[in-house]
Amino acid sequence: MNEHPIKVVVAKPGLDGHDRGAKVVARALVEAGMEVVYLGLRQTPESIVAAAVEEDADAIGLSVLSGAHMPHFTKVKALMDTEGIGDRLLTGGGIIPTKDQETLSALGVGRLFGPGDDPSTIAEYIKERVYARRAAERN
Protein backbone atom coordinates (compact mmCIF):
# COMPACT_ATOMS: atom_id res chain seq x y z
CA MET A 1 0.00 0.00 0.00
CA ASN A 2 1.38 3.34 -1.07
CA GLU A 3 0.81 5.60 1.94
CA HIS A 4 0.28 9.31 1.43
CA PRO A 5 2.35 11.62 3.63
CA ILE A 6 1.44 11.92 7.29
CA LYS A 7 0.17 15.35 8.33
CA VAL A 8 1.05 16.58 11.82
CA VAL A 9 0.02 19.79 13.58
CA VAL A 10 2.83 20.93 15.91
CA ALA A 11 2.11 23.59 18.51
CA LYS A 12 3.16 25.07 21.80
CA PRO A 13 0.15 25.70 24.00
CA GLY A 14 0.20 28.29 26.76
CA LEU A 15 2.44 31.18 27.50
CA ASP A 16 5.88 29.68 27.72
CA GLY A 17 7.93 31.65 25.28
CA HIS A 18 10.48 29.55 23.44
CA ASP A 19 9.92 26.96 20.77
CA ARG A 20 13.38 25.62 19.93
CA GLY A 21 12.44 22.09 20.94
CA ALA A 22 9.21 22.18 18.96
CA LYS A 23 11.13 23.40 15.91
CA VAL A 24 13.77 20.69 16.26
CA VAL A 25 11.08 18.01 16.44
CA ALA A 26 9.12 19.58 13.56
CA ARG A 27 12.24 19.52 11.39
CA ALA A 28 12.88 15.88 12.29
CA LEU A 29 9.33 14.98 11.24
CA VAL A 30 9.86 16.79 7.92
CA GLU A 31 13.10 14.83 7.45
CA ALA A 32 11.04 11.69 8.02
CA GLY A 33 8.80 12.70 5.10
CA MET A 34 5.90 14.20 7.05
CA GLU A 35 3.92 17.33 6.26
CA VAL A 36 4.10 19.51 9.35
CA VAL A 37 1.70 22.38 9.97
CA TYR A 38 3.59 24.51 12.45
CA LEU A 39 1.44 26.72 14.65
CA GLY A 40 4.19 28.10 16.87
CA LEU A 41 3.85 29.79 20.23
CA ARG A 42 1.00 30.81 22.50
CA GLN A 43 -1.69 28.57 21.10
CA THR A 44 -4.90 27.77 22.93
CA PRO A 45 -6.36 24.25 22.98
CA GLU A 46 -9.22 25.65 20.86
CA SER A 47 -6.92 27.09 18.18
CA ILE A 48 -4.86 23.88 18.03
CA VAL A 49 -7.87 21.59 17.63
CA ALA A 50 -9.56 23.94 15.13
CA ALA A 51 -6.41 23.86 12.99
CA ALA A 52 -6.19 20.07 13.23
CA VAL A 53 -9.83 19.78 12.10
CA GLU A 54 -9.34 22.02 9.04
CA GLU A 55 -6.05 20.32 8.15
CA ASP A 56 -7.52 16.84 8.75
CA ALA A 57 -4.28 16.12 10.59
CA ASP A 58 -3.25 12.56 11.39
CA ALA A 59 -1.60 13.68 14.61
CA ILE A 60 -1.17 16.62 16.97
CA GLY A 61 2.18 17.15 18.66
CA LEU A 62 2.36 19.46 21.67
CA SER A 63 5.50 20.80 23.27
CA VAL A 64 5.00 21.79 26.91
CA LEU A 65 7.89 22.82 29.14
CA SER A 66 6.04 25.13 31.48
CA GLY A 67 4.89 22.41 33.85
CA ALA A 68 1.29 22.93 32.74
CA HIS A 69 1.23 19.74 30.70
CA MET A 70 -1.70 18.20 32.61
CA PRO A 71 -4.29 20.89 31.80
CA HIS A 72 -3.01 21.39 28.22
CA PHE A 73 -2.98 17.74 27.18
CA THR A 74 -6.26 17.03 29.00
CA LYS A 75 -8.06 19.97 27.39
CA VAL A 76 -6.75 19.26 23.88
CA LYS A 77 -7.70 15.59 24.17
CA ALA A 78 -11.21 16.47 25.38
CA LEU A 79 -11.68 18.96 22.53
CA MET A 80 -10.43 16.43 19.98
CA ASP A 81 -13.11 14.03 21.19
CA THR A 82 -15.93 16.58 21.02
CA GLU A 83 -14.80 17.85 17.60
CA GLY A 84 -14.86 14.33 16.13
CA ILE A 85 -11.12 13.79 15.79
CA GLY A 86 -10.66 11.60 18.86
CA ASP A 87 -9.32 8.84 16.62
CA ARG A 88 -6.32 10.98 15.71
CA LEU A 89 -3.05 10.70 17.65
CA LEU A 90 -2.21 13.20 20.38
CA THR A 91 1.46 13.05 21.35
CA GLY A 92 4.13 15.47 22.45
CA GLY A 93 6.96 16.17 24.76
CA GLY A 94 8.33 18.09 27.66
CA ILE A 95 9.51 17.28 31.13
CA ILE A 96 6.64 15.10 32.19
CA PRO A 97 6.83 12.82 35.25
CA THR A 98 6.01 9.15 34.69
CA LYS A 99 2.99 9.38 36.98
CA ASP A 100 1.51 12.19 34.88
CA GLN A 101 2.27 10.26 31.69
CA GLU A 102 0.30 7.32 33.07
CA THR A 103 -2.66 9.52 33.97
CA LEU A 104 -2.67 11.06 30.47
CA SER A 105 -2.24 7.69 28.82
CA ALA A 106 -5.37 6.49 30.61
CA LEU A 107 -7.22 9.43 28.98
CA GLY A 108 -6.13 8.26 25.54
CA VAL A 109 -3.13 10.52 25.09
CA GLY A 110 -0.29 8.83 23.18
CA ARG A 111 3.31 8.39 24.20
CA LEU A 112 5.08 11.48 25.54
CA PHE A 113 8.74 12.16 24.97
CA GLY A 114 11.44 13.84 27.02
CA PRO A 115 14.74 15.64 26.53
CA GLY A 116 16.76 12.41 26.17
CA ASP A 117 14.68 11.01 23.33
CA ASP A 118 16.01 11.03 19.80
CA PRO A 119 13.62 12.98 17.51
CA SER A 120 13.75 10.10 15.01
CA THR A 121 12.16 7.88 17.68
CA ILE A 122 9.21 10.30 17.76
CA ALA A 123 8.88 10.08 13.96
CA GLU A 124 8.94 6.28 14.10
CA TYR A 125 6.29 6.23 16.81
CA ILE A 126 3.98 8.58 14.88
CA LYS A 127 4.38 6.52 11.69
CA GLU A 128 3.54 3.31 13.48
CA ARG A 129 0.41 4.71 15.11
CA VAL A 130 -0.88 6.56 12.04
CA TYR A 131 -0.32 3.66 9.65
CA ALA A 132 -2.13 1.34 12.10
CA ARG A 133 -5.14 3.73 12.23
CA ARG A 134 -5.25 4.04 8.44
CA ALA A 135 -5.05 0.27 8.02
CA ALA A 136 -7.95 -0.19 10.44
CA GLU A 137 -10.00 2.39 8.49
CA ARG A 138 -9.39 0.54 5.23
CA ASN A 139 -10.78 -2.68 6.64
Next chain:
Amino acid sequence: MAESMRSSRGPSLTPQLWERFLGGERRACAQVITKVENDPDAVPEIRDRLSGRLGRAIRIGITGPPGVGKSTLTSALARGLADGGNRVGIVAVDPSSPFTGGAFMGDRIRMDALVGDDRVFMRSLASRAGQGGLAPSTAGVADVLEAFGMDRILIETVGVGQAELDVMACADIVVLVLQPSTGDAIQSLKSGIIEAADVVVVNKADLPGVEMLLQSLRFAFSLGAGRPGTNATPILATSAQASEGIGELVAELESQASDLVDSGRHREMRRARLENEIRRAIQTHLWASLERAVGASAKIRRHAEELTLSGGSPYPFIRRACAATQVCQTKEEAWQ
Protein backbone atom coordinates in the same frame (compact mmCIF):
# COMPACT_ATOMS: atom_id res chain seq x y z
CA MET B 1 -13.11 3.06 -16.49
CA ALA B 2 -15.33 2.96 -13.42
CA GLU B 3 -13.25 0.09 -12.05
CA SER B 4 -9.97 1.96 -12.17
CA MET B 5 -11.53 5.11 -10.78
CA ARG B 6 -12.85 3.63 -7.58
CA SER B 7 -11.38 4.82 -4.34
CA SER B 8 -8.64 2.54 -3.10
CA ARG B 9 -7.28 4.36 -0.08
CA GLY B 10 -8.82 4.92 3.30
CA PRO B 11 -12.50 4.98 4.08
CA SER B 12 -14.69 5.52 1.06
CA LEU B 13 -16.87 8.54 0.43
CA THR B 14 -19.94 7.53 2.35
CA PRO B 15 -23.37 9.11 1.93
CA GLN B 16 -23.02 10.26 5.54
CA LEU B 17 -19.85 12.19 4.68
CA TRP B 18 -21.67 14.02 1.88
CA GLU B 19 -24.60 14.76 4.13
CA ARG B 20 -22.26 16.29 6.69
CA PHE B 21 -20.45 18.20 3.92
CA LEU B 22 -23.70 19.65 2.58
CA GLY B 23 -24.77 20.40 6.14
CA GLY B 24 -21.74 22.67 6.47
CA GLU B 25 -19.67 20.57 8.85
CA ARG B 26 -16.08 21.79 8.67
CA ARG B 27 -14.57 18.43 9.47
CA ALA B 28 -16.43 16.87 6.53
CA CYS B 29 -15.04 19.57 4.22
CA ALA B 30 -11.55 18.83 5.54
CA GLN B 31 -12.02 15.12 4.90
CA VAL B 32 -13.18 15.63 1.32
CA ILE B 33 -10.13 17.85 0.74
CA THR B 34 -7.88 15.08 2.07
CA LYS B 35 -9.42 12.70 -0.46
CA VAL B 36 -8.79 15.12 -3.31
CA GLU B 37 -5.23 15.63 -2.15
CA ASN B 38 -4.29 12.00 -1.69
CA ASP B 39 -6.49 9.75 -3.76
CA PRO B 40 -6.61 10.43 -7.52
CA ASP B 41 -9.03 7.52 -7.93
CA ALA B 42 -11.59 9.30 -5.75
CA VAL B 43 -11.48 12.56 -7.70
CA PRO B 44 -14.02 11.67 -10.44
CA GLU B 45 -16.73 10.77 -7.92
CA ILE B 46 -16.03 13.86 -5.84
CA ARG B 47 -16.10 16.06 -8.93
CA ASP B 48 -19.47 14.56 -9.94
CA ARG B 49 -20.86 15.36 -6.50
CA LEU B 50 -19.58 18.94 -6.55
CA SER B 51 -21.05 19.83 -9.92
CA GLY B 52 -23.95 22.22 -9.77
CA ARG B 53 -22.29 23.92 -6.82
CA LEU B 54 -19.43 25.50 -8.79
CA GLY B 55 -19.07 28.55 -10.99
CA ARG B 56 -19.87 31.46 -8.72
CA ALA B 57 -16.83 31.98 -6.49
CA ILE B 58 -13.96 34.28 -7.42
CA ARG B 59 -10.50 32.74 -7.02
CA ILE B 60 -7.73 35.12 -6.10
CA GLY B 61 -4.09 34.02 -6.42
CA ILE B 62 -1.54 35.58 -4.08
CA THR B 63 2.00 35.14 -5.33
CA GLY B 64 5.43 36.69 -4.97
CA PRO B 65 8.95 36.00 -3.71
CA PRO B 66 9.59 34.30 -0.33
CA GLY B 67 9.33 36.51 2.72
CA VAL B 68 7.41 39.45 1.25
CA GLY B 69 4.47 38.85 3.58
CA LYS B 70 2.10 36.79 1.44
CA SER B 71 0.64 34.88 4.40
CA THR B 72 0.15 37.97 6.55
CA LEU B 73 -1.44 39.76 3.60
CA THR B 74 -3.64 36.74 2.82
CA SER B 75 -4.84 36.73 6.42
CA ALA B 76 -5.63 40.46 6.35
CA LEU B 77 -7.37 40.09 2.98
CA ALA B 78 -9.47 37.18 4.21
CA ARG B 79 -10.69 39.32 7.07
CA GLY B 80 -11.41 42.26 4.82
CA LEU B 81 -13.33 40.12 2.34
CA ALA B 82 -15.24 38.40 5.15
CA ASP B 83 -16.17 41.79 6.64
CA GLY B 84 -17.62 42.62 3.23
CA GLY B 85 -20.05 39.71 3.61
CA ASN B 86 -18.07 36.93 1.91
CA ARG B 87 -17.28 33.46 3.11
CA VAL B 88 -13.60 32.98 2.40
CA GLY B 89 -11.57 29.85 1.67
CA ILE B 90 -7.78 29.89 1.87
CA VAL B 91 -5.48 27.39 0.21
CA ALA B 92 -1.89 28.07 1.31
CA VAL B 93 0.83 26.10 -0.47
CA ASP B 94 4.29 25.54 1.00
CA PRO B 95 7.15 23.65 -0.65
CA SER B 96 7.74 19.92 -0.25
CA SER B 97 11.27 18.63 0.06
CA PRO B 98 12.26 16.93 -3.20
CA PHE B 99 14.49 14.66 -1.10
CA THR B 100 12.32 13.47 1.79
CA GLY B 101 8.85 14.42 0.55
CA GLY B 102 8.27 16.22 3.85
CA ALA B 103 7.13 19.82 4.19
CA PHE B 104 7.31 22.48 6.87
CA MET B 105 4.18 24.59 6.56
CA GLY B 106 4.21 27.82 8.53
CA ASP B 107 1.44 29.89 6.98
CA ARG B 108 -0.87 29.50 9.94
CA ILE B 109 1.60 31.32 12.17
CA ARG B 110 0.81 34.50 10.22
CA MET B 111 -2.92 33.84 10.26
CA ASP B 112 -3.50 33.94 14.00
CA ALA B 113 -6.06 36.70 13.56
CA LEU B 114 -8.35 34.24 11.77
CA VAL B 115 -8.51 31.74 14.65
CA GLY B 116 -12.12 31.11 15.58
CA ASP B 117 -13.45 33.02 12.57
CA ASP B 118 -16.20 30.79 11.15
CA ARG B 119 -16.42 32.84 7.96
CA VAL B 120 -13.01 31.56 6.91
CA PHE B 121 -11.78 28.02 6.15
CA MET B 122 -8.03 27.65 5.83
CA ARG B 123 -6.09 24.67 4.52
CA SER B 124 -2.34 24.19 4.09
CA LEU B 125 -1.12 22.13 1.14
CA ALA B 126 2.37 20.80 0.54
CA SER B 127 3.44 21.41 -3.06
CA ARG B 128 4.44 17.71 -3.56
CA ALA B 129 5.08 17.12 -7.28
CA GLY B 130 3.96 20.63 -8.28
CA GLN B 131 6.76 22.68 -9.85
CA GLY B 132 4.98 25.90 -10.68
CA GLY B 133 4.36 27.27 -7.18
CA LEU B 134 1.25 25.19 -6.45
CA ALA B 135 0.34 21.64 -5.44
CA PRO B 136 -1.09 19.40 -8.18
CA SER B 137 -4.39 19.21 -6.27
CA THR B 138 -4.78 22.98 -5.76
CA ALA B 139 -7.59 23.51 -8.26
CA GLY B 140 -9.46 20.47 -6.95
CA VAL B 141 -9.16 21.68 -3.37
CA ALA B 142 -10.46 25.10 -4.43
CA ASP B 143 -13.43 23.31 -6.05
CA VAL B 144 -14.23 21.60 -2.73
CA LEU B 145 -14.06 24.90 -0.85
CA GLU B 146 -16.32 26.58 -3.40
CA ALA B 147 -18.87 23.78 -3.20
CA PHE B 148 -18.70 24.11 0.59
CA GLY B 149 -20.06 27.63 0.15
CA MET B 150 -17.04 29.90 -0.08
CA ASP B 151 -17.54 33.08 -2.14
CA ARG B 152 -13.90 34.08 -2.40
CA ILE B 153 -11.01 31.64 -2.48
CA LEU B 154 -7.52 32.89 -1.77
CA ILE B 155 -4.78 30.71 -3.25
CA GLU B 156 -1.40 31.52 -1.75
CA THR B 157 1.52 30.11 -3.74
CA VAL B 158 4.90 29.05 -2.41
CA GLY B 159 7.46 31.82 -2.53
CA VAL B 160 8.20 32.11 -6.24
CA GLY B 161 10.89 33.55 -8.46
CA GLN B 162 10.18 34.87 -11.90
CA ALA B 163 8.55 32.13 -13.89
CA GLU B 164 6.27 30.02 -11.70
CA LEU B 165 2.99 30.75 -13.39
CA ASP B 166 0.70 27.87 -12.40
CA VAL B 167 -1.36 30.33 -10.38
CA MET B 168 -2.60 31.96 -13.60
CA ALA B 169 -4.36 28.76 -14.58
CA CYS B 170 -5.99 28.43 -11.16
CA ALA B 171 -7.01 31.98 -10.29
CA ASP B 172 -9.39 34.56 -11.76
CA ILE B 173 -7.35 37.42 -10.33
CA VAL B 174 -3.62 37.31 -9.60
CA VAL B 175 -2.11 39.52 -6.90
CA LEU B 176 1.67 39.88 -7.12
CA VAL B 177 3.19 40.83 -3.75
CA LEU B 178 6.57 42.58 -3.60
CA GLN B 179 8.46 44.44 -0.90
CA PRO B 180 10.92 47.32 -0.94
CA SER B 181 14.68 46.71 -1.30
CA THR B 182 14.45 43.63 -3.47
CA GLY B 183 16.09 44.42 -6.75
CA ASP B 184 16.18 47.49 -8.93
CA ALA B 185 14.01 48.64 -11.82
CA ILE B 186 15.63 46.07 -14.14
CA GLN B 187 13.85 43.30 -12.22
CA SER B 188 10.47 44.81 -13.02
CA LEU B 189 11.28 44.88 -16.74
CA LYS B 190 11.81 41.13 -16.99
CA SER B 191 9.10 38.92 -18.40
CA GLY B 192 7.32 36.28 -16.38
CA ILE B 193 5.52 36.70 -13.11
CA ILE B 194 5.05 40.44 -13.51
CA GLU B 195 2.96 39.81 -16.63
CA ALA B 196 0.68 37.54 -14.62
CA ALA B 197 -0.33 40.27 -12.19
CA ASP B 198 -3.80 41.83 -12.19
CA VAL B 199 -2.82 43.82 -9.11
CA VAL B 200 0.67 44.56 -7.81
CA VAL B 201 0.98 45.07 -4.07
CA VAL B 202 4.04 46.62 -2.51
CA ASN B 203 3.82 45.20 1.00
CA LYS B 204 5.84 46.25 4.05
CA ALA B 205 5.24 49.81 2.93
CA ASP B 206 6.53 50.93 6.33
CA LEU B 207 10.05 49.99 5.22
CA PRO B 208 12.36 52.47 3.52
CA GLY B 209 12.61 52.29 -0.27
CA VAL B 210 8.89 51.98 -0.88
CA GLU B 211 8.68 55.14 -3.03
CA MET B 212 11.56 53.98 -5.20
CA LEU B 213 9.96 50.60 -5.84
CA LEU B 214 6.58 52.18 -6.59
CA GLN B 215 8.21 54.56 -9.08
CA SER B 216 10.21 51.86 -10.84
CA LEU B 217 7.10 49.68 -11.09
CA ARG B 218 5.05 52.54 -12.53
CA PHE B 219 7.83 53.22 -15.01
CA ALA B 220 8.07 49.55 -16.01
CA PHE B 221 4.30 49.28 -16.47
CA SER B 222 4.27 52.50 -18.51
CA LEU B 223 6.68 50.74 -20.91
CA GLY B 224 4.27 47.81 -21.17
CA ALA B 225 5.84 45.41 -18.66
CA GLY B 226 2.44 44.23 -17.45
CA ARG B 227 0.11 41.65 -18.90
CA PRO B 228 0.02 41.97 -22.68
CA GLY B 229 -3.21 43.69 -23.72
CA THR B 230 -3.70 45.59 -20.49
CA ASN B 231 -2.27 49.00 -19.91
CA ALA B 232 -3.15 49.91 -16.36
CA THR B 233 -2.19 47.31 -13.79
CA PRO B 234 -3.04 48.88 -10.44
CA ILE B 235 -0.16 49.21 -7.99
CA LEU B 236 -1.05 49.48 -4.30
CA ALA B 237 1.03 49.92 -1.17
CA THR B 238 0.11 47.97 1.97
CA SER B 239 1.45 47.10 5.36
CA ALA B 240 -0.35 43.86 6.10
CA GLN B 241 0.96 43.69 9.63
CA ALA B 242 -0.32 47.17 10.43
CA SER B 243 -3.51 46.59 8.38
CA GLU B 244 -2.71 49.58 6.20
CA GLY B 245 -3.93 49.72 2.63
CA ILE B 246 -5.97 46.53 3.08
CA GLY B 247 -9.31 48.29 2.62
CA GLU B 248 -8.11 49.75 -0.70
CA LEU B 249 -6.86 46.33 -1.84
CA VAL B 250 -10.17 44.66 -0.92
CA ALA B 251 -12.05 47.37 -2.83
CA GLU B 252 -9.81 46.92 -5.89
CA LEU B 253 -10.28 43.14 -5.85
CA GLU B 254 -14.04 43.38 -5.43
CA SER B 255 -14.25 45.87 -8.29
CA GLN B 256 -12.17 43.57 -10.54
CA ALA B 257 -14.37 40.66 -9.45
CA SER B 258 -17.57 42.38 -10.56
CA ASP B 259 -15.92 43.47 -13.82
CA LEU B 260 -14.95 39.86 -14.49
CA VAL B 261 -18.49 38.66 -13.94
CA ASP B 262 -20.20 41.51 -15.82
CA SER B 263 -17.89 41.32 -18.85
CA GLY B 264 -18.30 37.55 -19.21
CA ARG B 265 -14.58 37.03 -18.70
CA HIS B 266 -15.21 35.01 -15.56
CA ARG B 267 -17.22 32.51 -17.58
CA GLU B 268 -14.51 32.48 -20.25
CA MET B 269 -11.89 31.64 -17.60
CA ARG B 270 -14.05 28.85 -16.24
CA ARG B 271 -14.37 27.44 -19.72
CA ALA B 272 -10.60 27.49 -20.17
CA ARG B 273 -10.12 25.78 -16.81
CA LEU B 274 -12.68 23.10 -17.64
CA GLU B 275 -11.01 22.52 -20.98
CA ASN B 276 -7.73 22.00 -19.14
CA GLU B 277 -9.29 19.72 -16.56
CA ILE B 278 -10.84 17.51 -19.25
CA ARG B 279 -7.66 17.38 -21.32
CA ARG B 280 -5.54 16.51 -18.31
CA ALA B 281 -7.90 13.79 -17.10
CA ILE B 282 -7.93 12.17 -20.55
CA GLN B 283 -4.14 12.42 -20.84
CA THR B 284 -3.79 10.75 -17.45
CA HIS B 285 -6.19 8.01 -18.46
CA LEU B 286 -4.43 7.37 -21.78
CA TRP B 287 -1.08 7.24 -20.08
CA ALA B 288 -2.43 4.79 -17.50
CA SER B 289 -3.69 2.57 -20.34
CA LEU B 290 -0.24 2.64 -21.92
CA GLU B 291 1.32 1.71 -18.61
CA ARG B 292 -1.03 -1.23 -18.25
CA ALA B 293 -0.65 -2.36 -21.86
CA VAL B 294 3.11 -2.15 -22.36
CA GLY B 295 4.68 -0.90 -19.10
CA ALA B 296 5.60 2.40 -20.79
CA SER B 297 7.58 4.01 -17.96
CA ALA B 298 9.87 1.03 -17.45
CA LYS B 299 10.47 0.73 -21.20
CA ILE B 300 11.28 4.43 -21.45
CA ARG B 301 13.73 4.17 -18.57
CA ARG B 302 15.49 1.25 -20.25
CA HIS B 303 15.79 3.09 -23.55
CA ALA B 304 17.11 6.17 -21.77
CA GLU B 305 19.75 4.02 -20.07
CA GLU B 306 20.83 2.56 -23.40
CA LEU B 307 20.88 5.97 -25.07
CA THR B 308 22.97 7.44 -22.28
CA LEU B 309 25.62 4.82 -23.03
CA SER B 310 25.35 4.84 -26.81
CA GLY B 311 24.87 8.58 -27.23
CA GLY B 312 22.16 7.88 -29.81
CA SER B 313 19.11 10.03 -30.67
CA PRO B 314 15.89 9.20 -28.82
CA TYR B 315 13.78 9.69 -31.94
CA PRO B 316 13.98 6.24 -33.52
CA PHE B 317 12.37 4.85 -30.35
CA ILE B 318 9.88 7.73 -30.15
CA ARG B 319 8.84 7.19 -33.78
CA ARG B 320 8.41 3.45 -33.25
CA ALA B 321 6.41 3.94 -30.06
CA CYS B 322 4.16 6.58 -31.62
CA ALA B 323 3.57 4.58 -34.78
CA ALA B 324 2.58 1.57 -32.69
CA THR B 325 0.21 3.61 -30.54
CA GLN B 326 -2.73 4.43 -32.78
CA VAL B 327 -5.83 5.85 -31.20
CA CYS B 328 -8.91 3.90 -32.22
CA GLN B 329 -10.90 6.16 -34.56
CA THR B 330 -14.11 4.21 -34.69
CA LYS B 331 -16.03 5.70 -31.80
CA GLU B 332 -15.95 9.37 -32.57
CA GLU B 333 -19.61 9.67 -31.66
CA ALA B 334 -18.71 9.10 -27.99
CA TRP B 335 -16.88 12.43 -28.11
CA GLN B 336 -19.98 14.38 -29.11
